[in-house]
Amino acid sequence: MKTSEIILVPVEEVHILNPRVRNQVIADEIRRNIRTVGLKRPITVTLSTDPKTGKKYDLVCGQGRLEAFMDAGETEIPAIIIDADKENAHIMSLVENIARRNNNPMELLHGIRYLKAQGYDDVEIADKTGLGRDWIRGIIKLLDNGEERLVNAVEKGRMPLYIALKIATEDEAAIQIALTEAYETGQLVGGKLIAVQKLLDRRNHYGKKLSAPKSRKAPSVDELNALYANDIKRKKRLMAKADQLRQILAYTSAALNKLLRDEHFTNQLKAEGMNDIPRQLAEMLREVR
Structure with missing residues (x-):
């Protein structure tokens, strides 16, 4: 089925094929625009071929618009249905996300x-996304x-x-020369240069990968009691040792005074x-006397 006609589809029947975590400010702006001027562009969907989703349609593009309609309590949304299998629909959705401005670096990765x-080379990816070929070639390299930390820094400018x-x-010497040249030409100055130096330190210490910080689970009552008991034992041992030394x-x-x-x-x-x-020993002996 393929049509350029805009039809209304139930929002509950649309499966988000390639979900992305959206910046809250951008999401609020989409909702505000839709409330003010209405939906400027319909979403794009394709008929779902995956019975596991329980949905009739797969979303190709328009997640923000769909979520805005759902938040507003709307039951239907204007949509264009295209003819694409799940694989092509997924690629089309990815391409749309990559080509957006203010893209999340991890989504870009x-x-x-x-x-x-999927077998696309840097030229094909550049053509699909509208991004520069040299930029895509560098990012792929x-x-x-495995330089996720560097990709993140490049994408964030x-x-x-x-x-x-x-x-x-390059080696450390070549890197420092490149940083010096970037500073002299004004490409890395002030806070940017400091940020790059900090990134290098983190990369050397933690590695190339971006790792999410591990969430620390709050200790249980039993764990807190055990920590408290161990701390008391440790302090008692220190006090006993201090008394012995005293x-x-x-x-x-006393013996030295007598001698x-x-x-x-x-x-x-x-x-x-x-x-x-x-001197310190003499003062101590005077105190004992």
């Missing part, structure tokens, strides 16, 4: 990886090297692509040239 895995490629392929010092000070009052002992110390007592 996922999309380009998927297209590359970074992806092949924190460093030029050629600097990222230098970091991925007793040893007290005994030693220093012995004339024969002090004469022997003078004969051996050991009659000077460290």
Whole structure:
């Protein structure tokens, strides 16, 4: 089935084939525009061939518009139905997401990886997405090297692509030369240069991959009790050791005081040239007296 006619389709019958996490500000803007001027462009769907979804249609493009209609309590949305199998529909959806401005870097990685895995080369991916061939070629090279951290920085505009490629392929000396040249030409100045240096430190310490921070589970009551009990035991051991050392010092000070009052002992110390007592020890002995 293929038609350019716009028809109304139930929003509950549309399966989002390639869901993407949308920036909340952008999502709110889409909703506001639809409330103000209405839907400017219908969504694009294809007939679903996957019975597991339980939906009649697969969404090709228009996730933000669909979600805005659903949030507004609408039951139907204008749509154009195209003839495409699930694979082609998925690729079309990815291409649309990649070509958007302000794209999420991880979505960009996922999309380009998927297209590359389907056998498309850098030229074909560039043509499909409308992005520059040199840019796609560089990004693919970074992806092949596992440089997710660098791809993220390039996509967010924190460093030029050629600097990222230098970091991925050159030694430390060449990297520093490239950074110096970028600074002198004004491509990396101020906060951008500092951000690149921090990125290099994180890359050296944590590696090339972007890893999501692990969520820390709140300790249970039993775990807190165990921690508290262990802390008490540790402090008791420290107090016992401190008392033992205090007793040893007290005994030693008393014994040394007694020896220093012995004339024969002090004469022997003078004969051996050991009659000077460290200041801190002398003060301690005076306190004991």
